[in-house]
Amino acid sequence: MDFDLNQEQKMWQRIVRDFCESEVKPFAAEVDETSKLHWDAIRKMKDVGLISLEAPEEVGGVEMDTISIAIAMEELGRACGSTALSIAAHNGLGCAPIKKWGTRQQHEQWFPSLISGEVLGALALTEPSAGSDLLNGVQTFARRDGDSWVIDGSKAWITNAGIAPVITVLCRTDKEAGARGFSMILVDTKSAGLTIHPPEKKMGLKGSPTHMLSFEGVRVPYEAVLGEVGRGFAQTMQTLDNGRIGIGALSIGLAQAAFEEAVKYAKQRRAFGKPIAEHEAIQWMIADAALEIDAARLLVYRAAWMKDQGRDYTKQAAMGKLMATEVAERVSRNAIQIHGSYGYSREFPVERIYRDQRLMTIGEGTSEIQRLVISRRVLQEFDNLSPASK
Numbered sequence: 001m002d003f004d005l006n007q008e009q010k011m012w013q014r015i016v017r018d019f020c021e022s023e024v025k026p027f028a029a030e031v032d033e034t035s036k037l038h039w040d041a042i043r044k045m046k047d048v049g050l051i052s053l054e055a056p057e058e059v060g061g062v063e064m065d066t067i068s069i070a071i072a073m074e075e076l077g078r079a080c081g082s083t084a085l086s087i088a089a090h091n092g093l094g095c096a097p098i099k100k101w102g103t104r105q106q107h108e109q110w111f112p113s114l115i116s117g118e119v120l121g122a123l124a125l126t127e128p129s130a131g132s133d134l135l136n137g138v139q140t141f142a143r144r145d146g147d148s149w150v151i152d153g154s155k156a157w158i159t160n161a162g163i164a165p166v167i168t169v170l171c172r173t174d175k176e177a178g179a180r181g182f183s184m185i186l187v188d189t190k191s192a193g194l195t196i197h198p199p200e201k202k203m204g205l206k207g208s209p210t211h212m213l214s215f216e217g218v219r220v221p222y223e224a225v226l227g228e229v230g231r232g233f234a235q236t237m238q239t240l241d242n243g244r245i246g247i248g249a250l251s252i253g254l255a256q257a258a259f260e261e262a263v264k265y266a267k268q269r270r271a272f273g274k275p276i277a278e279h280e281a282i283q284w285m286i287a288d289a290a291l292e293i294d295a296a297r298l299l300v301y302r303a304a305w306m307k308d309q310g311r312d313y314t315k316q317a318a319m320g321k322l323m324a325t326e327v328a329e330r331v332s333r334n335a336i337q338i339h340g341s342y343g344y345s346r347e348f349p350v351e352r353i354y355r356d357q358r359l360m361t362i363g364e365g366t367s368e369i370q371r372l373v374i375s376r377r378v379l380q381e382f383d384n385l386s387p388a389s390k
């Protein structure tokens with residue numbers, strides 16, 4: 001076993017960290033206050049490669065391995081939750097499905113703009129009445145009409161929709177075919193009949209735009225389907241497995257940032273004649289945070305490693321996401337506790353981190369759904385054991 005990043009990965013981590021320290025972190029409070037992404041930084045991400053992590057090399061992407069992508073997401077999360085979420089959604093949800101299932105023509109059509117640094121990608125699964133249960137709940141329907149699809153329905157909570165040139169939309173294409181009755185369809189955001197509603201007003205991640213979408217007879221070419229017709233649900237599950245590694249890594253970054261702020265503060269703030277870091281109750285919170293961040297990091301990077309090995313990693317990705325997102329919540333909660341009333345103030349980053357991390361146990365599958373995924377796999381593995389081992 002080897003728990004170290006290799007030289008290349010360490011170098012990549014250093015490049016991304018330096019970039020985030022100078023171009024992303026200094027603007028995190030402003031991004032939150034103004035509810036606007038810092039586009040100067042996003043444009044510069046093009047040269048670092050952060051915008052094309054999931055874009056094929058043939059069209060100018062850097063097409064990185066999963067561990068390197070996790071490293072990037074962790075560093076972005078450590079710098080700014082809003083920016084990290086939009087970049088995670090761009091790479092993992094916007095670009096990855098097009099890279100994996102898109103035709104050469106679709107790559108050439110969409111990647112030049114997707115990796116330009118002027119726009120970000122998006123994936124629309126969730127609907128006003130369907131989140132965890134997409135299989136039963138999705139009502140957005142695409143019907144074939146000659147050489148076109150005609151799409152009617154609505155989607156909700158779609159990250160980056162208002163700044164995307166194209167949105168991959170999960171549509172029901174056959175109402176009788178169950179899980180085989182879905183297709184992913186690429187919808188040009190200039191299409192007539194598509195309304196992208198104003199950004200939602202959120203508790204945190206305010207700079208990362210989230211939109212409701214309405215489709216009224218939106219007509220797109222038949223060849224805009226991504227991969228095979230009828231495979232959309234399976235594609236969605238695979239996309240989410242991968243996305244969960246990204247959200248896990250991002251959450252470790254958020255936890256790490258809150259932890260660093262808490263340690264710094266605990267060494268400066270004095271109470272009862274000594275720095276609060278010398279009080280045992282504070283030391284326990286610091287110890288628990290260090291322990292949990294480390295455990296979460298090991299789980300998330302193991303899932304990334306398994307994916308890169310070509311192994312089944314569904315359970316491990318769910319474990320990593322579950323652990324990292326719940327750790328981020330506990331660590332940022334305690335970081336505020338360590339700051340006392342200053343932690344409740346907008347003057348200190350822990351207040352923003354606490355609000356930003358709250359989404360992570362919800363998006364790309366709630367904690368309850370991660371537990372469902374894990375327990376299904378565990379029970380299945382038990383059934384597959386030989387009678388002698390039971």
Ligand SMILES: Cc1cc2nc3c(=O)[nH]c(=O)nc-3n(C[C@H](O)[C@H](O)[C@H](O)COP(=O)(O)OP(=O)(O)OC[C@H]3O[C@@H](n4cnc5c(N)ncnc54)[C@H](O)[C@@H]3O)c2cc1C
Binds near residue numbers: 156158210
């Ligand atoms: C900021 C933000 C960004 C987002 N970005 C995107 C995006 O880019 N694209 C996209 O498609 N979606 C996006 N989403 C939507 C997100 O993925 C969904 O909110 C999430 O999947 C949960 O769905 P829901 O909100 O409909 O909750 P529901 O599915 O209604 O769940 C409500 C509660 O019931 C629980 N529950 C449901 N089923 C079960 C069960 N079987 N057992 C136990 N408990 C259960 C859930 O865990 C949850 O606690 C985003 C959401 C937010 C807030």
